[in-house]
Amino acid sequence: xxxxxxxxxxxxxxxxxxxxxxxxxxxxxxxxxxxxxxxxxxxxxxxxxxxxxxxxxxxxxxxxxxxxxxxxxxxxxxxxxxxxxxxxxxxxxxxxxxxxxxxxxxxxxxxxxxxxxxxxxxxxxxxxxxxxxxxxxxxxxxxxxxxxxxxxxxxxxxxxxxxxxxxxxxxxxxxxxxxxxxxxxxxxxxxxxxxxxxxxxxxxxxxxxxxxxxxxxxxxxxxxxxxxxxxxxxxxxxxxxxxxxxxxxxxxxxxxxxxxxxxxxxxxxxxxxxxxxxxxxxxxxxxxxxxxxxxxxxxxxxxxxxxxxxxxxxxxxxxxxxxxxxxxxxxxxxxxxxxxxxxxxxxxxxxxxxxxxxxxxxxxxxx
Numbered sequence: 001x002x003x004x005x006x007x008x009x010x011x012x013x014x015x016x017x018x019x020x021x022x023x024x025x026x027x028x029x030x031x032x033x034x035x036x037x038x039x040x041x042x043x044x045x046x047x048x049x050x051x052x053x054x055x056x057x058x059x060x061x062x063x064x065x066x067x068x069x070x071x072x073x074x075x076x077x078x079x080x081x082x083x084x085x086x087x088x089x090x091x092x093x094x095x096x097x098x099x100x101x102x103x104x105x106x107x108x109x110x111x112x113x114x115x116x117x118x119x120x121x122x123x124x125x126x127x128x129x130x131x132x133x134x135x136x137x138x139x140x141x142x143x144x145x146x147x148x149x150x151x152x153x154x155x156x157x158x159x160x161x162x163x164x165x166x167x168x169x170x171x172x173x174x175x176x177x178x179x180x181x182x183x184x185x186x187x188x189x190x191x192x193x194x195x196x197x198x199x200x201x202x203x204x205x206x207x208x209x210x211x212x213x214x215x216x217x218x219x220x221x222x223x224x225x226x227x228x229x230x231x232x233x234x235x236x237x238x239x240x241x242x243x244x245x246x247x248x249x250x251x252x253x254x255x256x257x258x259x260x261x262x263x264x265x266x267x268x269x270x271x272x273x274x275x276x277x278x279x280x281x282x283x284x285x286x287x288x289x290x291x292x293x294x295x296x297x298x299x300x301x302x303x304x305x306x307x308x309x310x311x312x313x314x315x316x317x318x319x320x321x322x323x324x325x326x327x328x329x330x331x332x333x334x335x336x337x338x339x340x341x342x343x344x345x346x347x348x349x350x351x352x353x354x355x356x357x358x359x360x361x362x363x364x365x366x367x
Contacts, residue, residue: 001038001309002182002281003101004094007058012051014081016090019055019338025328029351033304033329038096041304041325042340044313046333052313053190055333056283060188060198061091062104065114065159067184069199076112088115097178104161104179113157121175127160136160141168182280185308189272190285191265197272200279207271208243208255216274217244223270227298230263262290269299279308286313293318300324320356327355332364 006018021039033041046052057075064071080089088107095102100122107116118128127136134152136143141164143151151160161176170177189197211220217234224230235245235252244255256264269287276282284303288296296316301324303310320330320341327341327349341355344364349355358364 001035001040001096002093003038003096004092005059006090006092007055007061008090009081009084009087010058010061010089010091011054011078011081012049013054013058013336014083015336017051017055017336017338018092019331022094022096023328023340023343025326025342027326027328027351029322030324030326030329033325036096039329040309042311042329042331043300043319043325044311044331044333044338045315045317045320046313048315050334051336052333053285055338056188056285056313057198058091059283060186061108062093062183063186063188063199064112066161066180067186067199068202069184070197070201070203072196072198075198079108079112080110085110090116095179095182097175097182100175100178102175102179106159114154114159115157117160119161127164129154129160185278185280187272187276187279187281188283188285189268190287191268191289200275205271206242207267209241210271210274211244211267212237212241213239214274215239220267220270223273224263224266227302228263228266228292228295232258260290262292262295265290266299273302273306276306276308279306281309282306282311284310284312286315288312288314288316288319291316297324317356317359320359322351322353322355330355 003022004018004020006016007013008016022037024034024037024039033039044052044055063069064075080087088109090107091105093104103120105118106114109115116130119126125137126140128134129151132152134148136148151163161179165176165180185200187197187200211217217237221232221234224232232255233247235247237245245252246255246258259267288299291299293316296314296319300312300319303312304325330341331338332341332344341359341364342349
């Protein structure tokens, strides 16, 4: 699981911003939102322009050089904080795999090339590459001097982790293999003006075709009814059909002509839910942009019941309730800081407290 993340000099974040998921509180409700002391589910709130989208994108920078999965084509546009264009962007990740802690720190320049990289396992430095310097634990990774010199120079900015993964025989439980599996199973997506995603898949999938080809029409219909109380009667389809058709009083109409923006957003969510059994960490940016507030609540309940670490961003404070999560799982991002509600007050927060009302009243401090 991801336990901590920090980024410096990325887009709107001039200074270092850290998100610590290892500091869960001792609440006796909604215990499934925390796993092994690590926050598993959460929602990030914040004013417009506070950086929620950019923070989510920063989390997935690791995908760009460690994973072959789908990338966001324009990711490196406006990559560096505008006031420090000539400085590097630094990313810090801490993972917990069973009892092993893996800390991965690296930096990139304005075009996204790796210029620094280091790895620590249980606080022991495995390797470190800075500008014109490189060292590695040769007991774990014996290495010829020529290869070591090439990695020191590293003119093509290759990731040391990718080099080690492809150059040494490693067991399936090796920390690098676990890190590799986790990163390859991360997923970020959103559905605003355009649908975008990072990770998990290697290609773009047509949603209607996916549902038809996998014989999921009845299941998709039941999903729409359960979360939004919408009833659609789908026509029978051949597995090679390209679009979903609905039956209305003897007529057949394409689903996309009937579906509202919110319903089409639910179709995208349905597709990803079917893939999330393979996911390790998911971040959905403004997942409820087109949802009724009660629908957003029902969707969250379904998402947070999944096994993977699951986080969303939202403006909908109706979701800020102890009926869904806990104060240590609701985060406020503002002024280059991200803090959970439990850390934004000196008062003890209990299950019976209306934390949305407290938040709207301005009782949570964010500094």
